[in-house]
Amino acid sequence: MRTDNKALLKVESLSARIGRQVVLDNLSFEVNQGECVAVVGGSGAGKSTLLRCLMGLTRPARPYRGSLWFGGAERCFASKKQHAKPEGIAFVPQNPDHGFDPLKRLNWQWRQAARIVTGSPGFSASQQDLLDSLGLRSLGSNFPHQWSRGMQQRLLLGIALLGEPRLLILDEPTSALDSLIAAQVLRTVMTYAHEQDVALLIVTHDLALAARFATRSAIMTAGRIVEFGETSKLLDEPNTAYGKLLVSHRNWKVAVSHGDTISAAAE
Amino acid sequence: MLRVKNLRVRIHGKAILDAISFCVQQGQTLCITGESGSGKSSLLRALNGLLPAEFERLAFHPKTSEPSELKGRWQGAPGLPGSRWVMQDPIAALNPKLPLGVSIGESVFSKSLSATELNDAVSEAMSDVELLPGLAVRRPSEVSLGQAQRACLARALVARPELIFFDEPLSALDAIVQKQVAATMRRIQMRYGTTFIIVTHDLGFAATYADHVLVLRNGKVEANQSAGNFFKSPESRYCEELLLAATELGGLPEVVPATQGPEVARSC
Numbered sequence: 205m206r207t208d209n210k211a212l213l214k215v216e217s218l219s220a221r222i223g224r225q226v227v228l229d230n231l232s233f234e235v236n237q238g239e240c241v242a243v244v245g246g247s248g249a250g251k252s253t254l255l256r257c258l259m260g261l262t263r264p265a266r267p268y269r270g271s272l273w274f275g276g277a278e279r280c281f282a283s284k285k286q287h288a289k290p291e292g293i294a295f296v297p298q299n300p301d302h303g304f305d306p307l308k309r310l311n312w313q314w315r316q317a318a319r320i321v322t323g324s325p326g327f328s329a330s331q332q333d334l335l336d337s338l339g340l341r342s343l344g345s346n347f348p349h350q351w352s353r354g355m356q357q358r359l360l361l362g363i364a365l366l367g368e369p370r371l372l373i374l375d376e377p378t379s380a381l382d383s384l385i386a387a388q389v390l391r392t393v394m395t396y397a398h399e400q401d402v403a404l405l406i407v408t409h410d411l412a413l414a415a416r417f418a419t420r421s422a423i424m425t426a427g428r429i430v431e432f433g434e435t436s437k438l439l440d441e442p443n444t445a446y447g448k449l450l451v452s453h454r455n456w457k458v459a460v461s462h463g464d465t466i467s468a469a470a471e
Numbered sequence: 472m473l474r475v476k477n478l479r480v481r482i483h484g485k486a487i488l489d490a491i492s493f494c495v496q497q498g499q500t501l502c503i504t505g506e507s508g509s510g511k512s513s514l515l516r517a518l519n520g521l522l523p524a525e526f527e528r529l530a531f532h533p534k535t536s537e538p539s540e541l542k543g544r545w546q547g548a549p550g551l552p553g554s555r556w557v558m559q560d561p562i563a564a565l566n567p568k569l570p571l572g573v574s575i576g577e578s579v580f581s582k583s584l585s586a587t588e589l590n591d592a593v594s595e596a597m598s599d600v601e602l603l604p605g606l607a608v609r610r611p612s613e614v615s616l617g618q619a620q621r622a623c624l625a626r627a628l629v630a631r632p633e634l635i636f637f638d639e640p641l642s643a644l645d646a647i648v649q650k651q652v653a654a655t656m657r658r659i660q661m662r663y664g665t666t667f668i669i670v671t672h673d674l675g676f677a678a679t680y681a682d683h684v685l686v687l688r689n690g691k692v693e694a695n696q697s698a699g700n701f702f703k704s705p706e707s708r709y710c711e712e713l714l715l716a717a718t719e720l721g722g723l724p725e726v727v728p729a730t731q732g733p734e735v736a737r738s739c
Contacts, residue, residue, distance in 0.1 A: 246645040247616060353507060378720055379642070382506045382672045387716035409645035412675075416721030453650045456679035 210236045211273070212403050213293075213371055218270030218281055220257055227253050227265050229427045235371060240397070240404040242414035242435070244450065245424035251407045254424070255375060257281060258405075259295055275370060294369035298376035300356035303363075304348040310359065311343040321367040331366070338362050338392060354385035358392060365396065372397065373405045378413060390417070411454045415439055423447050472497045472534075472666060473551075473634065477527035480517045480690075487513055488524075488690045495683065497534070497633075498664040502671055502681035502698070504713070510690040511670045515636050518668075519550035533633040554634040555627035560643050561619035565611040571622040572597075572607030578626045596629040597622075599662070600655055617648035621655065628659060637669040641676065653680065674717040678702050686710055 213235040220228040228250050235241045245251050253265045258272070267281035274290040297303040304313060319325040335341065338358045348356055364372060374393065378386040394417070397404050408414060414421045415435055422432040425446045431438060442448045473495045480488040488510050495501045503511050517524040529541040536553040550556070555578065558564040565574050576593045584592065594604055600621040611619050620640065627635050640656070641649040653676060660667060671677060677684055677698065684701040686694040686709075694706040705711050717723045 246647055383674065383716045383720055383722060384506050384713060387719045390720065410721070411646060412721035414721075416719070449647060453647045456650065456653070456675045 212237045212239075212275060213405070214273040215258070216271050216273075218254075218257060218267060218272070220253060220265040220267040220281075222264050222266070227427050228257065228267070231270070231424075231429050233422050233429060233432050235403045235405055237370075238397070238401040238403055239420065240406065240418045242406045242408060242418035242421040243424055244408060244411050244414050244421055246409055248426075249424040250427040251409075251424055252375070253427075255295070255373060255407060258293065258373065260290075292367070292370040293373065294364035294367060294371070295373045296357075296360055296364045296375065296377070299380035300348065300353055300360055301380075303360040304356065306348055309345050309347055310351070311345060313348075314343055314359070314363065317363045317366055334362055334365060337396070352385075353381060354388055357381060357385065357389050361389065361393060368400075369402060371403045371405060373407070375407050377406060377408070378410065379408075411439075411450050415454065423450060472532050473668075474528070474530045475518070475526065476529070478514075478517060478529070479525045480513060480522050481525075482522070486690065488517060491687075491692055493683075493685050493692070493695055495634075495666055495668060497666055498660070499682040500660065500667040500669060500680055501683045501685060502669050502677040503685045503687065504670075504672055504674065504677055505687035505693070506672070506713075509687040511672075511687055512638055513690075514687065515556075515638055515668070515670055519554075519556060519636065520546055521550075522546070531634075535633065551634065553630075553632050554636065555630065555632040556636045557620075557623050557627050557638070557640050559639040561616060561623045562611055562643075564623050565619060565626075567611055570608045570610055571602075571614065571619075571625075574611075575607075575622060575626045575629050579630050592629050593625075596625040599628055599659055600625045615648075617644055617652060620644060620648075620652055624652070624656065624659070628663075628665075631663065632665065634666045634668065637667060637671075639670055639672070641671070641673065649676075656680075673722060674714065675722040678723060686713065 211234045215234070216232050218228055218231040219226065231254065233241070243251055243254065256265065257267050270281045272279045272281060272290070275292055277290065279290060304310070315325040318331060338361060340355060340358060340362065351359070372393070377390060381389065393404070396402065406414065406418060418435050420433060421435045421438055422429045423438070423444070423446065424430070430444045431442065431447045438447065439451055442451045475494065476492045478488060478491040479486055491514060493501070503514060505511050513522060516522045523544060523546040525544050526541055529545070530538070531551050532538040533553050539552060565571070572593050575596055576589050579589060579592060593607065597604060597607060602618060602621050602625060606614055606618060614622070620643070641652060644652060656667070657680065659665060669680070681698040684694065684696055684698050685692065688709055694701060694710045696706055701710065702714070705714060714723065
């Protein structure tokens with residue numbers, strides 16, 4: 205499937221290992237301009253490792269093969285020099301506890317992020333606009349814990365959006381938040397992504413969430429992408445055993461009627 | 472079997488739970504839900520005597536052990552007699568130095584059993600939760616999260632409690648394992664007629680497993696309805712928003728009202 209003129213991010217045969225253990229094995233996928241792609245897999249499938257590789261982090265898993273195209277520029281995962289993440293990719297961690305320094309005031313954290321992106325710590329009108337669009341009026345001199353988690357998560361999103369990314373990566377956007385806040389945050393993201401034509405990469409263990417938002421999904425297990433394709437097609441007829449398992453466990457009701465004892469005991 | 476009337480918890484003079492009343496029938500599942508910070512976990516802690524609580528009345532009538540009636544102030548860990556608790560994070564809940572089998576067996580502190588009887592009880596509990604017997608000698612760090620949570624469930628089950636409290640029992644697990652563990656919970660409930668009180672923010676889970684739903688908001692009861700009614704016609708505007716948010720996230724497949732919630736809830 206080569207849609208070169210549209211593909212924004214393209215990863216080809218990425219492999220990574222920790223010590224001698226191969227944790228990512230020959231991953232290939234792509235994200236088109238303005239598209240929402242989900243990476244679905246259980247715990248230990250290598251989802252977070254994949255994200256770390258995309259962000260240019262080489263520890264603990266070190267990529268040893270594969271390359272990445274982003275917005276026309278190519279990066280080789282194995283080369284030691286080009287570790288910095290490509291410009292235009294932003295990352296929202298799954299949980300504000302991971303995203304903020306609890307001992308620094310929010311406006312300080314915002315200024316630091318702005319300084320990295322724009323080179324000056326000043327507070328510009330466009331930044332105010334961004335905050336307004338997220339429903340956050342002023343940062344004040346608050347510490348993270350003085351804000352609700354939903355507001356913290358939205359501010360994290362704001363920090364990610366500061367650099368006007370073309371690809372936004374969300375790591376488990378719902379698992380740490382309750383459903384009201386998660387829905388609110390996702391709604392904000394979707395609106396923004398739609399307006400600005402930003403591509404989204406959602407990493408989740410919840411296929412129901414992927415089914416709801418993603419046009420294409422990749423199913424990962426044990427360090428491999430076993431299926432990659434349109435979400436609707438994937439839901440209708442999964443090709444692999446793991447894909448079938450995931451799809452059959454999408455709804456709570458199915459799990460009850462099946463009650464698969466064997467797979468539970470061997471899990 | 473458990474009836475709570477006007478429970479109130481105050482910390483430093485501030486009421487964090489106020490005027491909470493509900494009751495649970497034998498063998499049924501009560502799901503307590505609400506946004507973070509609404510007092511769900513505090514309610515569990517209060518019911519287990521870990522927070523100083525005031526009751527107008529608390530009546531607990533298990534079939535096998537003595538009924539207890541409480542009034543006024545109460546702070547009495549280890550909680551209601553004959554009840555057990557399954558925590559959110561299995562790794563934090565299990566002693567990292569103890570093999571799972573020993574952790575499970577420790578829960579039988581109230582009875583005097585011989586070593587063989589204890590072993591039998593442990594292996595029976597482990598087979599109830601579909602853990603392979605070989606795992607009894609492993610430590611929590613040597614098993615998967617799902618298996619660790621099953622061990623916690625076995626630990627709660629080994630003393631044959633009539634009431635088990637769950638604090639977000641599934642949120643640490645990934646989607647497939649969640650559903651498998653939930654199915655195990657259901658089988659246990661059907662086999663032993665255990666009463667479950669489950670704190671969860673997953674409304675999809677509640678729609679499938681709950682008989683009764685209690686929604687908390689800012690320490691007050693927002694809705695107290697049977698699951699069928701709750702998913703069909705929620706009591707308040709806020710509950711509608713909750714349901715809407717869950718649907719938006721794909722957590723509640725299709726439009727739940729009328730089609731799914733009721734008949735599933737009643738089939739238990």
